[in-house]
Amino acid sequence: MIEGLSMFMEALVGFFKPMTIFNVLWATQLGIIVGMLPGLTATMGIALLTTLTFKMAASDAVLILICMYVGAIYGGSRSAILLNIPGTPANAATALDGHPLARSGNAGRAIGIGTTGSFLGSIIGLFCLAIFTPIIGNFALNFQSFEFFTLAIFGVVICGNLTAPKDPLKGWISGFLGLFVAMIGMEGIHAYVRFSFGSVDLAGGIDLIPAMVGVFGFSEIISVMKNEKLEVIKTEITRVIPRFKEVILHWKTIIRSGIIGVFIGAIPGVGEDIAAWVSYDFAKNASKEPEKYGKGSYEGLISAETGNNAACGGTIIPVLSLAIPGSAPAAVLLAAMFIHNVRPGPLIMLENPEFVFQTVAMVLLATIGMFILGLSMVRWLVKVLEVPREKLMPIVFVLCVIGAYAIHSRRFEISVMVVFGLIGFIMKEMDYPVAPMVLGIILGDILDKNLRRAMVISEGNIFMLFTRPISLVIFLLTVLTIVSKMRWFRGTWVAVKSAVIGVITEKKMKEKIEEKRKDTD
Amino acid sequence: MQERDMPKADLVTSIVLIAFAVGVVWMSIEMPRLEHRNINPWTVPGLVPGILGVIIGFLGLILLFRSIKQKGYALELTGEKFITWVKKPASKRLWLTVLLTLAYAWGLIGRVPYLLATFLFIFAFIIIFEYNRGENKKKKVKRVVIAFITAGLAAGIVSAVFRYAFLVRLP
Incomplete structure (x- = not known):
């Protein structure tokens, strides 16, 4: 613990250089702008910046990407409040209460409260990142092939469940298609080229960054251009900096949403949007004024914003400890770490523990940058929202093309970006979540190698999976995740619950009648 | 896409998915077993893609049955x-x-x-x-x-x- 604290302090002191602070400021500001603009997401911003920071030192590059990440997840709240259109999917819940507040003339106050919620959520996230990454990292040292195999399946299944709550079947299809995409190209055990159809380009496999730029960038451009034009509401932005009393009033909501955000963020592939929705839902259920939710509740706004920014810290926990991303932006962050020769995963606490605490320091700097920049230049930044999509979107597409091309200087990557963009658009139109597919692309290699290794170790006895406690637990969790979405299970669960509650209520009623009888006697 | 058109879209998707899965399984079976390299038979390159193909096909079948149940077969495709x-x-x-x-x-x-x-x-x-x-x-x-x-x-x-x-x- 003390060692961790000293590594964190050392990293923080190391970052106090004029150039680093300059990088934090511009990257966070750019992140806020990217997040603000509908059609530009955090994932796309990080993916494009990965190509721009390609030649930088690892610590500088990762710092810039984290600033972009934290800034963009926060920045989306601006358009959610002012346009009723979330800048990033993570801010969808913010729009529910943020926009009615802006309509009633409280845009400045809503932005201030939202910014404070994001700041506090991010702080909770970074505390959890510092505490849980070493614990999970050390625990993950016990993981072997069976555990990694079950973890990969669990990741895809739970991600499919949570990103498509109405229709998890589509989430699972998306996840397994992603796993298949990872099978294309040269496999890692015998160097055999699969599904390349004689193409030299396909033999190298599908690179994650161009695929993600396509899925999260190009597909968004098509969606934005297809939909109706957005109108920025004309509202005077008065006081932005919130009063201490206004924030402290919601301390329970902030802590609850922060913890939920971190927890949801740490689940593979699920991400900030689900974290915000779950936080919002919990806050509404616990609220004394649930009727105000959706009509302009500050509590609702703060719960969503705390939840999504807390998830940023949460998503980095599995990135560092297991090399499995907690969300789509975290997936690009993971890919960027590999590009810069940082090897996250179970061995990180043995090989490079300093990097874990460096990352915590980076999140802290990004959070401070986001808070300062978020509360300043508000009126000026609102003008960015007025840039017409007809001028913005072609420039964004140009960046998608050159961003995909820049990593390997191959036109093949442009084609990957375009194809995945079209696939992503069709999937979104048909209610298929794209996050499980991206997670599948990342986990595909882990699944492939570890399943085959496990089969070799067990001499083809797959049942060995049930004799290992960790893999058994993960397997049971996977089964439970699937079964919990089945109608008969839910029916049985409700029946059992009502029966148990019924018995308890009956018992209580009898006790009360007995008490009354005694009193009258 | 409108909610009422979803079963129709699902029907088409499920057929595409099943055809895709059949193709993947077939190609996985056809993949060389690399016996000449004396590899462990459990590490053949087609193992995992084959399993994934079976799973995708199974999920496609569920989608197909569901869309049929929701009358997705009434595609009503007209030029108009x-x-x-x-x-x-x-x-x-x-x-x-x-x-x-x-x-x-x-x-x-x-x-x-x-x-x-x-x-x-x-x-x-x-x-x-x-x-x-x-x-x-x-x-x-x-x-x-x-x-x-x-x-x-x-x-x-x-x-x-x-x-x-x-x-x-x-x-």
Whole structure:
């Protein structure tokens, strides 16, 4: 613990250089702008910046990407409040209460409260990142092939469940298609080229960054251009900096949403949007004024914003400890770490523990940058929202093309970006979540190698999976995740619950009648 | 896509998924077992893709049965419906976006110098989407000039930044 604290302090002191602070400021500001603009997401911003920071030192590059990440997840709240259109999917819940507040003339106050919620959520996230990454990292040292195999399946299944709550079947299809995409190209055990159809380009496999730029960038451009034009509401932005009393009033909501955000963020592939929705839902259920939710509740706004920014810290926990991303932006962050020769995963606490605490320091700097920049230049930044999509979107597409091309200087990557963009658009139109597919692309290699290794170790006895406690637990969790979405299970669960509650209520009623009888006697 | 059309879309998707899964399983079975290298039979390259193919096929079958249950087989595809869909402003914007972006990514890039290709794409995109037949000539000229300047500046800045700051050999 003390060692961790000293590594964190050392990293923080190391970052106090004029150039680093300059990088934090511009990257966070750019992140806020990217997040603000509908059609530009955090994932796309990080993916494009990965190509721009390609030649930088690892610590500088990762710092810039984290600033972009934290800034963009926060920045989306601006358009959610002012346009009723979330800048990033993570801010969808913010729009529910943020926009009615802006309509009633409280845009400045809503932005201030939202910014404070994001700041506090991010702080909770970074505390959890510092505490849980070493614990999970050390625990993950016990993981072997069976555990990694079950973890990969669990990741895809739970991600499919949570990103498509109405229709998890589509989430699972998306996840397994992603796993298949990872099978294309040269496999890692015998160097055999699969599904390349004689193409030299396909033999190298599908690179994650161009695929993600396509899925999260190009597909968004098509969606934005297809939909109706957005109108920025004309509202005077008065006081932005919130009063201490206004924030402290919601301390329970902030802590609850922060913890939920971190927890949801740490689940593979699920991400900030689900974290915000779950936080919002919990806050509404616990609220004394649930009727105000959706009509302009500050509590609702703060719960969503705390939840999504807390998830940023949460998503980095599995990135560092297991090399499995907690969300789509975290997936690009993971890919960027590999590009810069940082090897996250179970061995990180043995090989490079300093990097874990460096990352915590980076999140802290990004959070401070986001808070300062978020509360300043508000009126000026609102003008960015007025840039017409007809001028913005072609420039964004140009960046998608050159961003995909820049990593390997191959036109093949442009084609990957375009194809995945079209696939992503069709999937979104048909209610298929794209996050499980991206997670599948990342986990595909882990699944492939570890399943085959496990089969070799067990001499083809797959049942060995049930004799290992960790893999058994993960397997049971996977089964439970699937079964919990089945109608008969839910029916049985409700029946059992009502029966148990019924018995308890009956018992209580009898006790009360007995008490009354005694009193009258 | 409208909620009521979803079972129909699901039916088509499920058929595509099942066909895809059958193809994957077949190709996985056909993959060499590499016996001449004396590899462990449990590490054959087709093992995992084959399993994934079976799972995708199974999920596709569930989707198929579900869409049939929701009467997704009543596709009701008529030429009239298609024309109505094509004429919708949203559809027009969709096709224009896809056409322009594909023309840039697959047509211009690599065939025309990057700076020119980028300028042409941005200029055409802005002009096509901002064109308003009802506007007077003066406004139209103004739009063209602004589009020209925007496209020139954006193409120049992107090219310069990637070429000189990030040392990327432009396509």
